[in-house]
Amino acid sequence: MDRTFHGRSIKQSIDWKLIICYLILLLIGWVNIYAAIHSSETGGMFSYDTRSGKQLVWIATALVIASIILFVFSPRIWEGASIPIYLGVVVLLVAVIFLGIEVKGSRSWFEFGPVRFQPAEVSKISTSLLLSMVLSNSNMKMKKLKDYLIVGLIIGLPMLIILAESETGSALVYVGFLFVLYRQGLSGWWLGAIGMAILLFILTLTASPYTATAVLVSILLIVNSLYGRNWVKWVLISLGIILLVALMPSVWHRIVGSFIPGVSVLDHNPDVTVLQTIKDGARFFFLSKIKPLYILLAVAIGFTPYLIIKALRGRRTTFKMLSIIGFFAGVIMVFSTDFLFNDVLQPHQRKRIEVLLGLKEDPAGVGYNVNQSLIAIGSGGVVGKGYLNGTQTTFGFVPEQATDFIFCTVGEEWGFLGCAVVIGLYIFMIMRILHDAERSREAFTRIYGYCVASCVFMHLFINIGMTIGIMPVIGIPLPLLSYGGSSLWAFTVLIFIFIALDREEKKYF
Amino acid sequence: MIENNRYRRLIIGLGVAAAILLAKLFSVQILNNKYKIDASNNSMVYDIIYPTRGIIYDRNGEILVGNKVAYDILVTPRKIQPFDTLLLADVLDIDPQFIIDKMAEYRQQRKKIGFQTVSFLKQIPPETYMKFAEIEYKFPGFKGQDRSIRDYPINAGGNLLGYVSEVDQAFIKQHPGDYRSGDYAGKTGIEAAREEELRGTKGYHIYLRNSHNQIEAPYKDGEMDKEAIPGHDIVTTIDAKLQQYGQRLMNNKVGSIVAIEPETGEILAMVSSPGIDVSMLADIGKHYKEISRNPYKPMFNRAVQASYPPGSVFKLVNGLIGLQEGTLRPEMKYPCSRGFPYGNKKLGCHAHPSPIDLETAVMMSCNAYFCYALRNVLENRKYSDISQALDKWNEYVQSFGFGHKLGSDFPAELGGTLPTSKYYNRIYGKGGWKFTTILSISIGQGEVGVTPLQIANLAATVANRGYYIIPHIIKASDGVEIENKYYEKHYTMVDPEQFNKVTHGMWRAVNSGFGSGGTASIAAVPGLNICGKTGTAQNPHGADNSVFICFAPENNPKIAIAAYVENAGFGATWAAPIASLMVEQYLTGDVKRKDLEKRVLDGDLMSRVKVKK
Structure with missing residues (x-):
């Protein structure tokens, strides 16, 4: 037999763009970890006493792991091994609750001498593998109830255990698998509805029921405008309404304030004015009982019959009707969340949820962490203060500077441009993975690629969103940038399994 | 080319999410001045306000442990200018050699200290501090900070009350996030058992510092300052x-x-x-050595x-x-x-x-x-x-x-x-x-x-x-x-x-x-x-x-x-x-x-x- 075709060489078959992007992010992370700690930890950038030195060790070992995945293991083993890996990780997840050590109120770390390891990080990989294996089965079409149940179990089991470990952030990442399911045929309504429900839940608790309802109305308006004809006109009208809704509470408070004399009037001449004020104010007193939320709801519900009629006459009836149902479902959700939280739950249970959502991280109660982080990022301006010149970070007032809040250092020292570059790199990485995934012939590779992309995306969005105040403070690391071996290794394995799978495809086709 | 419709929608969604992040960053970093401290590398200085520690009473409302004021002398080594060592030693009632040693120590550790302010002398009584305050201007870089320390009006229950002392590195490590070096904590007795209630919550003033390392003004007129919350008092059952x-x-x-x-x-x-x-x-x-050496323990x-x-x-x-x-x-x-x-x-x-x-x-x-x-x-x-x-x-x-x-x-x-x-x-x-x-x-x-x-x-x-x-x-x-x-x-x-x-x-x-x-x-x-x-x-x-x-x-x-x-x-x-x-x-x-x-x-x-x- 003469020389058979052994496939394309490594040089040709590996997605070098992806690997280079990965390496650049590692480098950015390491450089910024040093910036975050250089004032509080003595020793050079390379000293093992500092966290930047340790990170270098993590990076080196991560590269070894990456090479092993690329060159030693056959990419074919992953699909077959997914069930035992998944079960093994589930066992670890449960075991850590009983055997793990407690770090900041949650039991999710194993400690072996100097090494700590968090099973929740590995669980992303095992869940992705098993999900890909199950979904790539040709019988799985995401149409039957049984399919939903199986998929729900695969995603939900680790997610619930991680929630029980009080790692809300890590659990929230699993919501990202909805994107995978969407690609595999899950109705877009589900994606929208679940996403919306989580958003409303968080907004009701972190901001206010009014904000939650206002956001609900705004999103529905914009989505409906985009779907109709004349969408430019309708988007503009919607934006006008959204502005009104946003301003309404403060306007309303002024109106009420002008009708009802303030307490200061009473103080001037208590004997005379008390009765008089009550008499005068009584007519308007009911105004102060009306919350802006009720006005918003009254207006919205008042318009509903008109919208229903319009929906029945026009095109896309189903879409519009579903929007209306979605609105009511959303309002009920907001009210029941608010009611459950404030009236049903015991104070200690409430406190637990507040802590889980990062509402009560600081005793001052004014969002100390987020404020510090916003000041650090905000003071960076367009081009930043320059490397190692960040001042907010020097004092250590931004918490978790090197780990969960590493993005603050990027923001302060490299400015908006630096942030844009980092976000750009992540987006490029995600798009590149999705691009490779779409081109692959094996369903397993494609679905796994989507899983990887979703995990990276969720981490990216939650972490950066947290530092700039659009997400609650639930600590999860920024992939590849944050200090820490557990997370770095996990993302390395996650990404490099995909690169290996992708290479396997390109090798022969 | 890739034709899948859902793929395209997800890519659009990804773009929207990236746009949301960038838009918020754009507003925080470029549009909004709220978070901005102007471009000349100004920064905020946190001046910690120490809460007063809770008082320990006996069952009839008599004070067993109260607080009194003492002063710490702090120094910012980078701001020191040549000064009269003997005069300072005289005012503070210390050995001139102590000052010389300290200065040598700061020089040695200047990299580590940087612009930080470190403590020079602890718990000097008010009378000594007053003498220092009069001529403080002669010693740039030095300043006094008042600090409340424990005071014991009656000699009752020394073993029960326990003592308060400065936290060391090991203690800080054991209580992550709660203490910084220079803080005090109860180490034994009631002071230790009820540390959480007694210690109170630290506050801070935020000041702006310009590039010459001078304090310019309270940040946002003190809007972001946090008041210190005094510790809770403890009532004991002791008579x-x-x-x-x-x-x-x-x-x-x-x-x-x-x-x-x-x-x-x-x-x-x-x-x-x-x-x-x-x-x-x-x-x-x-007294620690003396106490621990006493054979009657x-x-x-x-x-x-x-x-x-x-x-x-x-x-x-x-x-x-x-x-x-x-x-x-x-x-x-x-x-x-x-x-x-x-x-x-x-x-x-x-x-x-x-x-x-x-x-x-x-x-x-x-x-x-x-x-x-x-x-x-x-x-x-x-x-x-x-x-x-x-x-x-x-x-x-x-x-x-x-x-x-x-x-x-x-x-x-x-x-x-x-x-x-x-x-x-x-x-x-x-x-x-x-x-x-x-x-x-x-x-x-x-x-x-x-x-x-x-x-x-x-x-x-x-x-x-x-x-x-x-x-x-x-x-x-x-x-x-x-x-x-x-x-x-x-x-x-x-x-x-x-x-x-x-x-x-x-x-x-x-x-x-x-x-x-x-x-x-x-x-x-x-x-x-x-x-x-x-x-x-x-x-x-x-x-x-x-x-x-x-x-x-x-x-x-x-x-x-x-x-x-x-x-x-x-x-x-x-x-x-x-x-x-x-x-x-x-x-x-x-x-x-x-x-x-x-x-x-x-x-x-x-x-x-x-x-x-």
Whole structure:
């Protein structure tokens, strides 16, 4: 037999763009970890006493792991091994609750001498593998109830255990698998509805029921405008309404304030004015009982019959009707969340949820962490203060500077441009993975690629969103940038399994 | 090309999400000035405001631990200009060499210190600080910061209060996030146990600093500043006057006094002697070596940490168990001819009438009587063998709070020892022991070990006729909660009605007059109706320990007390006078028995106590 075709060489078959992007992010992370700690930890950038030195060790070992995945293991083993890996990780997840050590109120770390390891990080990989294996089965079409149940179990089991470990952030990442399911045929309504429900839940608790309802109305308006004809006109009208809704509470408070004399009037001449004020104010007193939320709801519900009629006459009836149902479902959700939280739950249970959502991280109660982080990022301006010149970070007032809040250092020292570059790199990485995934012939590779992309995306969005105040403070690391071996290794394995799978495809086709 | 519709939508969604992040960043970093501190590298300086530490009160509102102002001198090494070393040394009353050394140290560590401000001299009194403040301008880089430190208006309860000192690196590591270097924390006693309530919450002022490292203005007019929240005050159950009196009585003696209000379990006084003077607490750093070198171990709180044989006071427990088991009736009389004979040996007793009933046996503290009492319990046919009977006995004694930690709010409390059948089986082999092997436990010797707190708790239990509330030292007050267990009544396994059969014996022990045979006549105070029980416990290291428990008045008792004096001889010689003086002081507010008081105050028993040098 003469020389058979052994496939394309490594040089040709590996997605070098992806690997280079990965390496650049590692480098950015390491450089910024040093910036975050250089004032509080003595020793050079390379000293093992500092966290930047340790990170270098993590990076080196991560590269070894990456090479092993690329060159030693056959990419074919992953699909077959997914069930035992998944079960093994589930066992670890449960075991850590009983055997793990407690770090900041949650039991999710194993400690072996100097090494700590968090099973929740590995669980992303095992869940992705098993999900890909199950979904790539040709019988799985995401149409039957049984399919939903199986998929729900695969995603939900680790997610619930991680929630029980009080790692809300890590659990929230699993919501990202909805994107995978969407690609595999899950109705877009589900994606929208679940996403919306989580958003409303968080907004009701972190901001206010009014904000939650206002956001609900705004999103529905914009989505409906985009779907109709004349969408430019309708988007503009919607934006006008959204502005009104946003301003309404403060306007309303002024109106009420002008009708009802303030307490200061009473103080001037208590004997005379008390009765008089009550008499005068009584007519308007009911105004102060009306919350802006009720006005918003009254207006919205008042318009509903008109919208229903319009929906029945026009095109896309189903879409519009579903929007209306979605609105009511959303309002009920907001009210029941608010009611459950404030009236049903015991104070200690409430406190637990507040802590889980990062509402009560600081005793001052004014969002100390987020404020510090916003000041650090905000003071960076367009081009930043320059490397190692960040001042907010020097004092250590931004918490978790090197780990969960590493993005603050990027923001302060490299400015908006630096942030844009980092976000750009992540987006490029995600798009590149999705691009490779779409081109692959094996369903397993494609679905796994989507899983990887979703995990990276969720981490990216939650972490950066947290530092700039659009997400609650639930600590999860920024992939590849944050200090820490557990997370770095996990993302390395996650990404490099995909690169290996992708290479396997390109090798022969 | 890729045709999948959903792929395209997801890519669009990804773009939208990226746009949201970038838009918010754009607004925070470029549009919004709220978070901006102008571009010339200005930054915020956090000036920490230290909260005042909570005050510790006694039960009557007297301050045991308060605060006073002292000053720390801080220095920012980068801002120092050449200055007159001798003048500074003179003003601050320090050795010039100290300043020279410090400066050398700063130079060496300049990289690490950077622009930070470090502490130069700690806790100087206000008078010294005033002198410094007048000429502060001559020393750029130096500044004073006021700091509240602990102040002890009365010398009471040094061992209980504990001390506060600066946190070290190990402490900071153990409490992640709570402390920074330079903070103070309670290290022992109440200061440590209630650290969380006492410490309060730090606040800060935020100032803007320009590129020349000068403070320019409060950031956002102080809008983002945080006020310090003072610590919660702690109210203790201690009666400062009684505590102080107890400390005086125990002067030059080794041992403990514990006084409890029976109805509430509140500890009125707890003396461990020799103890720590409060003047040492204020500046613990200076005295630490001296204290830790003292052979009598003043840091050691004997009242909760020392395990002693209880001696004859333990007869009460054995008598009560006999009554409950039905193997002893109050009217039963047992003979005693100077002891309890067994085999060809005899457990000795002192001379007293014979035979006697239970009440008289308590009054005269007859050894033989309680050997019979315990024998009847342990050799009861009801139990299959002595092992089973002994374990039942152990259960009974445990129900009086012996043999395990009571669960008081002293973290260092010990539980003492109480033998079980397993224990004896290990020593003598299974079946290798009988009642006479272990009979010394009848009179509170042998394998029984108890703490003075447990003995005082026994006094409270008998005073309450059958129950105790776990002794504790912290009262619930505004913002300070105590655990529910400090309100619960713990009943013993002996029915309440049995108790009256021994309490009258205790009354007679004290109030029958000299010559009657009552062992504690010296403790009698007219009108107070003290009920007591003496104990003389063998001490392998020298003379016997003197023990006494009592409560008063007989009905509706207000105080129960235990005194335990090491190597002091008979219970009636030292422990009974001390305990009864405490009762007199507490109930009448005054002591009329001046001669007795003088003898106790002047008594010096230190030479009798053997210590390991």
